[in-house]
Amino acid sequence: MSKKKPQRSGRLRILVIHGPNLNLLGSREPEIYGSFSLAKINRLIKSESGFLKADVTFKQSNHEGELVDLIGTARNKYDGIVINPAAYTHTSIALRDAILACGIPAVEVHLSNIYGREEFRRESLTAPVCVGQVSGFGEMSYLLGLRGLVEKLKKS
Ligand code: DQA
Numbered sequence: 001m002s003k004k005k006p007q008r009s010g011r012l013r014i015l016v017i018h019g020p021n022l023n024l025l026g027s028r029e030p031e032i033y034g035s036f037s038l039a040k041i042n043r044l045i046k047s048e049s050g051f052l053k054a055d056v057t058f059k060q061s062n063h064e065g066e067l068v069d070l071i072g073t074a075r076n077k078y079d080g081i082v083i084n085p086a087a088y089t090h091t092s093i094a095l096r097d098a099i100l101a102c103g104i105p106a107v108e109v110h111l112s113n114i115y116g117r118e119e120f121r122r123e124s125l126t127a128p129v130c131v132g133q134v135s136g137f138g139e140m141s142y143l144l145g146l147r148g149l150v151e152k153l154k155k156s
Pocket of ligand 1: 020021084085086087088110112113114121
């Protein structure tokens with residue numbers, strides 16, 4: 001993995017990507033995904049990033065190709081990626097290849113514990129090419145994933 005120069009301020013730049021249907025959080029199956037909207041989760045991530053001295057940028061898309069483009073162009077703008085690929089976790093070789101190709105570390109996060117749910121959710125095509133995965137802690141999964149990624153980047 002290529003070593004990137006930190007931006008002049010010394011703050012790490014993290015791209016947070018939310019996959020399909022996560023724009024519906026708050027009203028979407030709250031018994032599984034919780035009652036927080038995506039905007040609220042983003043506010044929590046932003047506040048955590050302040051403690052970690054990182055700058056976060058948020059993107060959400062329901063479209064696989066758009067997610068591939070986002071990851072593919074992340075290299076020159078960001079130091080790392082926190083991604084919840086949502087349903088594409090279980091289906092997308094294109095997202096897996098994009099994460100591999102992008103050359104910056106990514107952490108996969110899930111609100112629910114994908115290993116305790118339906119059989120088809122128990123496999124992640126993307127986690128093996130990420131530096132780590134956090135699954136099952138609701139909105140905390142994002143905060144823990146961000147923390148882990150920032151610590152890893154600081155050590156590299
Ligand atoms: C999810 C789990 C996926 O299986 C599902 O398709 C999602 C959300 C999660 O955050 O728990 O959309 O990624």
